[in-house]
Amino acid sequence: MTMIRCVSPVNGEVYAEREALTPEQARAAVARAKVAQPPWAARPLEERVALVQDGVRRLNGLGDRVVEELAWQMGRPVRYGGEFGGLNERAAYMGGIAAEALAPMVAEDSARFERRIERAPVGVVFVVAPWNYPYLTSCNTIIPALIAGNSVIHKSASQTLLVGERWVEAFDGLLPEGVFQNVVLDHEGTERLIRERSFGFVNFTGSVAGGQAIERAAAGTFTPLGLELGGKDPGYVMEDADLDWAVDVLMDGAMFNAGQCCCGIERIYVHESLYDGFVDRAVAWTKQLKLGNPLDLSTSLGPMANRRFADTVRAQTAEAVAAGARPLIGREVFPEDDGGTYLGPQILVDVDHSMRVMREESFGPVVGIMPVSGDDEALRLMDDSPYGLTASLWTSDPERAARLGRVLDTGSVYMNRADYLDPALCWTGTKDTGRGAALSVLGYHSVTRPRSYHFRKVKA
Incomplete structure (x- = not known):
């Protein structure tokens, strides 16, 4: 049995602890996500947008609890009120551009041919969240992934162990069972699921060493990765x-x-x-x-x-x-x-x-x-x-x-500004900061794949 513990920086004591999933339990979570994803993707886009935004509003309703938990888990002063300003801005923007971002690209629609490119969900999206801004950073992938028709599996950093549980609480009863899940995993369990080709896309925010471990685990699986790593x-x-x-x-x-x-x-x-x-x-x-x-x-x-x-x-x-x-x-x-x-x-x-x-x-x-x-x-x-x-x-x-x-x-x-993420612009990095694209229209491209249709219309 492996216990994942959050030691509070406030007083050096264990603030929360949870038992890591066994390999069998982790695989079962992935299986539930895979079963739940196709019927979720089949729902109308506007319905998915509305349900995800309802979940964000419910998360806002947990505000006082979330703010205090963040102070105990990672030390951010309660005077700043959590991460809701940026979270709400990003959720509203990504919901607002969903129809345009996911619309088919039509090359021809004539009496003889129909040719177009559609954006198809990748399936199960795995979000490995950081501790410094655990809601703000994870929402960059969670929100467009769910809206695009994917199911999502979220893993919190040990330092902010309770964040995934709040996301689950926000979505509980709104999203179909299995569409959003939180898992507790150690490093070995995380890498095992990636090696087993469990996901259609993996987003990781953390250290360069952590990103390298994710890349090694994904090697040969052809799993797309989004990596936001170090900065200076x-x-x-x-x-x-x-x-x-x-x-x-x-x-x-x-x-x-x-x-x-x-x-x-x-x-x-x-x-x-x-x-x-x-x-x-x-x-x-x-x-x-x-x-x-x-x-x-x-x-x-x-x-x-x-x-x-x-x-x-x-x-x-x-x-x-x-x-x-x-x-x-x-x-x-x-x-x-x-x-x-x-x-x-x-x-x-x-x-x-x-x-x-x-x-x-x-x-x-x-x-x-x-x-x-x-x-x-x-x-x-x-x-x-x-x-x-x-x-x-x-x-x-x-x-x-x-x-x-x-x-x-x-x-x-x-x-003339700094330290701000504009959801209309692509969030990305170079060199050891990693690779991939979050937010903006390109954020939807990260959690979908192109599917081409070339129809020749044959007349009798």
């Missing part, structure tokens, strides 16, 4: 930027959720003419945060989800300081930094790309800030990373931003 997202503040706005958004992008954001800002490059002013404002902005218990409404910075995550940030910071970096936030400002999960935020200057903190994923409340002489240096440094999820450009010149964006090796380019 940069911001570049140009000489014509609105400085106050840039500081406010970039520092929020660096520190929100204790820096545990897929597209959070982890390094900032500032034109030398604005550098001193940016750094001064960034320090003042950061000192206004309050580190503490996430269940306290006055807390704006909660603990990191796990001590080992905090230890990674501490190690990167210590190495950088030993190599010459200068920390600007004294420990006396955030005395609750106790060597455990509660980690005070940090700004580092005098950094360079020989330091891990500027090239490897930190995923915590630390950011390095470097001066640059202009676009050429900024571009070189922004692309000097094994990752490519987003890049944030700060300028009053959209043409300049577009010109720079076209040469950056990244999935999304922002101008």
Whole structure:
């Protein structure tokens, strides 16, 4: 018997535990999903859209419970109210474009021929969700997959073990039995199901090592994969930027959720003419945060989800300081930094790309800030990373931003904003950030496959 446990970062105690499914139980869940999928796909599209959106509304009804559970499981302060704003925006948008995104592409409809391409559901979609934004990230696949006529099997991260149960509660009695299921699996059980070719599509959000394990498990099965892995997202503040706005958004992008954001800002490059002013404002902005218990409404910075995550940030910071970096936030400002999960935020200057903190994923409340002489240096440094999820450009010149964006090796380019997913746009990455497409019309293409029809009409 394998137990999956969530140890709360709030107090270091076990908050929830569940028994992992046996191989036989896991296969039975897949079998139920496969039986349930064809009649679900046969229902009218508008009915599927309505039922899925009803489920999202029911999930909203669990709001207070969900917010408190997230605080206990992964440490996000309750003052931020969970993930419902982005979840509702994405659900509404994906439901609204479903008819267009799934409409047949008609090449010919004449007296002699009918030729078209339809989007067919892939069957059973497996969603392996992360812990940092477990509802927001999983909804990117769950919602279009169900609307497109697939059944879905969801697996929560151990750190947010209860999330899948809330999804089940939201859909219970709305969706036919077997169409949406939550499973509790260890790594071996997850990889076994993938090796056994159980799914028509697998979506995984997590570490690079986790993505590599998923790819190895899928090797030779030809199972399509969507992988969102690591990130080291940069911001570049140009000489014509609105400085106050840039500081406010970039520092929020660096520190929100204790820096545990897929597209959070982890390094900032500032034109030398604005550098001193940016750094001064960034320090003042950061000192206004309050580190503490996430269940306290006055807390704006909660603990990191796990001590080992905090230890990674501490190690990167210590190495950088030993190599010459200068920390600007004294420990006396955030005395609750106790060597455990509660980690005070940090700004580092005098950094360079020989330091891990500027090239490897930190995923915590630390950011390095470097001066640059202009676009050429900024571009070189922004692309000097094994990752490519987003890049944030700060300028009053959209043409300049577009010109720079076209040469950056990244999935999304922002101008004068950061750390946001627009459901109308494709969410994707390059390099070690992974591959695949979520949200937008292309998100529907990930959970469907093209089926071509070529009919020659023979007259008697």
